[in-house]
Amino acid sequence: MSETLQQPRIDTARLVARIEALGRIGALPGGGVCRLALGDDEKRGRDFLVAAMRDAGLEVVVDAIGNIFGTRVGRRTAPVVMLGSHIDTVATGGLYDGALGVLAGLEVLATLDDAGIETEYPITVAAFTNEEGARFAPDMLGSLVHVGGLDLDEALATRAIDGAILGQELQRIGYAGGDAGPRDIRAYFELHIEQGPILEDEAIDIGVVEGVQGISWTELTIEGRSAHAGTTPLRLRRDAGLAAARIATEVGAMVRAIGGDQVGTVGALTLSPNLVNVVAQKAVMTVDLRNPDEAILQQSEAALAESVARIGAEEQVTVERRALARFEPVAFDPILVDQVEDAAAALGLSSRRLYSGAGHDAQMIARIAPAAMIFVPSVGGISHNIQEFTRPDDLGNGANVLLRVALASADAIL
Amino acid sequence: MSETLQQPRIDTARLVARIEALGRIGALPGGGVCRLALGDDEKRGRDFLVAAMRDAGLEVVVDAIGNIFGTRVGRRTAPVVMLGSHIDTVATGGLYDGALGVLAGLEVLATLDDAGIETEYPITVAAFTNEEGARFAPDMLGSLVHVGGLDLDEALATRAIDGAILGQELQRIGYAGGDAGPRDIRAYFELHIEQGPILEDEAIDIGVVEGVQGISWTELTIEGRSAHAGTTPLRLRRDAGLAAARIATEVGAMVRAIGGDQVGTVGALTLSPNLVNVVAQKAVMTVDLRNPDEAILQQSEAALAESVARIGAEEQVTVERRALARFEPVAFDPILVDQVEDAAAALGLSSRRLYSGAGHDAQMIARIAPAAMIFVPSVGGISHNIQEFTRPDDLGNGANVLLRVALASADAIL
Incomplete structure (x- = not known):
């Protein structure tokens, strides 16, 4: 023109x-x-x-x-x-x-x-x-x-x-x-x-x-064991809620460490039975990771997988991962x-x-x-x-x- | 007899x-x-x-x-x-x-x-x-x-x-x-x-x-700001879910550090709006702390209060505390x-x-x-x-x- x-x-x-x-x-x-x-x-x-x-x-x-x-x-x-x-x-x-x-x-x-x-x-x-x-x-x-x-x-x-x-x-x-x-x-x-x-x-x-941005959505289903919050010593717990909280905390720290355009969000987290005095048997949570750079997005996904494996083992819970969405x-x-x-x-x-x-x-x-x-x-x-x-x-x-x-x-x- | x-x-x-x-x-x-x-x-x-x-x-x-x-x-x-x-x-x-x-x-x-x-x-x-x-x-x-x-x-x-x-x-x-x-x-x-x-x-x-055991039940209501998980840079977030996860993680670490008979449980945690791609505006969580020794129970309560204040400030969220139950x-x-x-x-x-x-x-x-x-x-x-x-x-x-x-x-x- x-x-x-x-x-x-x-x-x-x-x-x-x-x-x-x-x-x-x-x-x-x-x-x-x-x-x-x-x-x-x-x-x-x-x-x-x-x-x-x-x-x-x-x-x-x-x-x-x-x-x-x-x-x-x-x-x-x-x-x-x-x-x-x-x-x-x-x-x-x-x-x-x-x-x-x-x-x-x-x-x-x-x-x-x-x-x-x-x-x-x-x-x-x-x-x-x-x-x-x-x-x-x-x-x-x-x-x-x-x-x-x-x-x-x-x-x-x-x-x-x-x-x-x-x-x-x-x-x-x-x-x-x-x-x-x-x-x-x-x-x-x-x-x-x-x-x-x-x-x-x-x-x-x-x-x-x-x-x-590339988008990576993962759902994590964490299975522990329901237990009385008063009568169950820490060493005998398999606390799905604690495992979920630790993973969400590490997601927050990890995306800050990567920096740049990397963002990460745990927007949904549901505990069962979700009672004040019961160690959670189950937690279902989502992790939303985004980056405009595919390589860095994959790096954040790998860091999440490492957190899940390590925390799952430490808290003696099983974690099932399901990909909800993945766009480059x-x-x-x-x-x-x-x-x-x-x-x-x-x-x-x-x-x-x-x-x-x-x-x-x-x-x-x-x-x-x-x-x-x-x-x-x-x-x-x-x-x-x-x-x-x-x-x-x-x-x-x-x-x-x-x-x-x-x-x-x-x-x-x- | x-x-x-x-x-x-x-x-x-x-x-x-x-x-x-x-x-x-x-x-x-x-x-x-x-x-x-x-x-x-x-x-x-x-x-x-x-x-x-x-x-x-x-x-x-x-x-x-x-x-x-x-x-x-x-x-x-x-x-x-x-x-x-x-x-x-x-x-x-x-x-x-x-x-x-x-x-x-x-x-x-x-x-x-x-x-x-x-x-x-x-x-x-x-x-x-x-x-x-x-x-x-x-x-x-x-x-x-x-x-x-x-x-x-x-x-x-x-x-x-x-x-x-x-x-x-x-x-x-x-x-x-x-x-x-x-x-x-x-x-x-x-x-x-x-x-x-x-x-x-x-x-x-x-x-x-x-x-x-003495029992201390606290409900925390964390208010942040709802935001898009993709479009909101980390520095502009007030993520109630991340704050809740960090507090729950610290409760887990704190009771392990105190040791002995101290237990602590975040059994209930509810996010709003609880969607995969929305930074949580609000989190309501419970903290159940128990110890047979009143002095140590108070020590764990003080540690919780410190975590709440510090994390609330760092994540730019407000946290309202409500005592649900307290028994010596x-x-x-x-x-x-x-x-x-x-x-x-x-x-x-x-x-x-x-x-x-x-x-x-x-x-x-x-x-x-x-x-x-x-x-x-x-x-x-x-x-x-x-x-x-x-x-x-x-x-x-x-x-x-x-x-x-x-x-x-x-x-x-x-």
Whole structure:
């Protein structure tokens, strides 16, 4: 794109109004929204989105897994520039997670329309099915199917936590489409709230997302022996609770020792029988380890395994390990990442590079096309929560960066 | 008692048969019993006991809190030698906890009858109301009222976990008595299963109980901040789960460092929201500390407080402490304790001194009279469990020790 082109700016008020309008669909009484994938409220959200796409003159395609694609034509028919995310939410979600990326895409197109800008390549706004994984597992299901990472029939057979079958739900809500969405993608950009506290903590406008951390989730089931807390000498105990606490403590110390981007969390820990005066017979705990570097992630996994083996032996308990999830880190396209950084700078916005700690559709699209993400600050780092909030100025900043990189990839016709 | 007297022996088969007969009242389908205090099954257990007392020619008294006393007359009317325990159980209890002490008391009297032995002092078999505390709090309620440690009216107003009022339940089952049980007690002996693994582990026949450990129960409520496990850097976390794990780990290390009879248990620990990928906002945990020495128990409490303060500050969480229970150690009467030890030796039984880690009616009676306890092994140390079991030989050994110390205190008339 020529630097001589007068850069248009998005209409923040219009973007915010649309986010709030979508936020009224599935709104919870105390704030926030519940649009679980393929439920009645998410169907109404889909209807809202498709109507907005049609109003904007986009060519709307719904594929067999329910992904929605709205395309603004370019001089050529392919490849497309794709701006995507999702509109499903967790059960007590906020207005911004997912919705921002989709609606900012629409705002980018509206801005191009207002400015009378045509592009060489088409620009597609995409909303992928079941990104959250709150109703159907796995998460990022729609984008995973789109890139061929999950068989369509297998995905359609997925059973919801409420017992419903994904394919039947798609039929029921009228979003079992027959067309194929665009797979020839020149560049994919996803604008998203950070869902973490780094940008706010450092007073940075834009997060330039270099990739997605690798994730390693392990469930440990520790079996000891139930015993009376008063009458059982320490040497005769097989205390599953103490073993669990020691492992969790070592996880905390280990990730601090590794440093850098390494994080580790024992978020779930359940003791049985969980009584004040009974030595726990059983403990079930999870360990969530993340690092953007696969080698270091493996190092942290090895350290966990060593702790488990040693502490298990010392406390005379058995420990069963089960892998709940394992994703290697994803690196976004270096050229697109640079473009995001450059766009922020050109707009006079501060930025920093960071890794996404959460999964996003962008990491699936990265399997078949150059992809990158733009983060904007989350107030208090809060997300997946009805208190999730991003300030209008930050929404506007992010959408302007999105506009700039979209134009750079789609080639405005001068 | 003269050593020239031919020592009678109890009838182990008769004792076991009676324990099994009581065990059929409130029997659970898979084994074990449920005779929650003042419930219908416990009423039938009371009826069984009172009938057995009347058959044995005992003078039966039921007091206003439902304690049952059956007295075999002596030449004098007071003071009495009391052999007591309880017949209520936890919801999934065994046949021996409590029942043994009461029914072995009856077996002692039957043995005296068989041998035609009269005593200078009366011998009273006592079954105290609501020892377990499984239905009404506090535990050891009947014996506590008997020694004046809890006001009768307050005790009668106690509400059960099922909503019933203790006094109304006593009326309903016909055990709201009007007489006073004997408080002029020359010696109190309670035979009980160990409910712990020490005797079995060391292959010892008889536990000579020196006293009851002091108990300190603390509930800690730790408040941190819920955060995304992937997106929140370690330095910005206030991880209530990590703080809880560190405190539990330090409790384990601290009690090992103190050594001796010190024990400590974190038996209950609950995280919120308890999800694999969310840093815990809140942790509620219990710490159970016990020691037979009050000074050392206080030392362990101080160490816990130090850990809580230091870890709370380091992890940037707030910790609220609530005392759930605090009982000072109880020392049994040294002369009676020696008698128990001597009786075991005279019977050719191995013995060791130990402290009770659990509460017993004996510790309440110890407030107003010399008291001591006799422990027999629990298989696997298991109690408060349908698998609770003590071998017939051990039941017989314990009852023979009880017989011997009862006779020593009641003065057989030669």
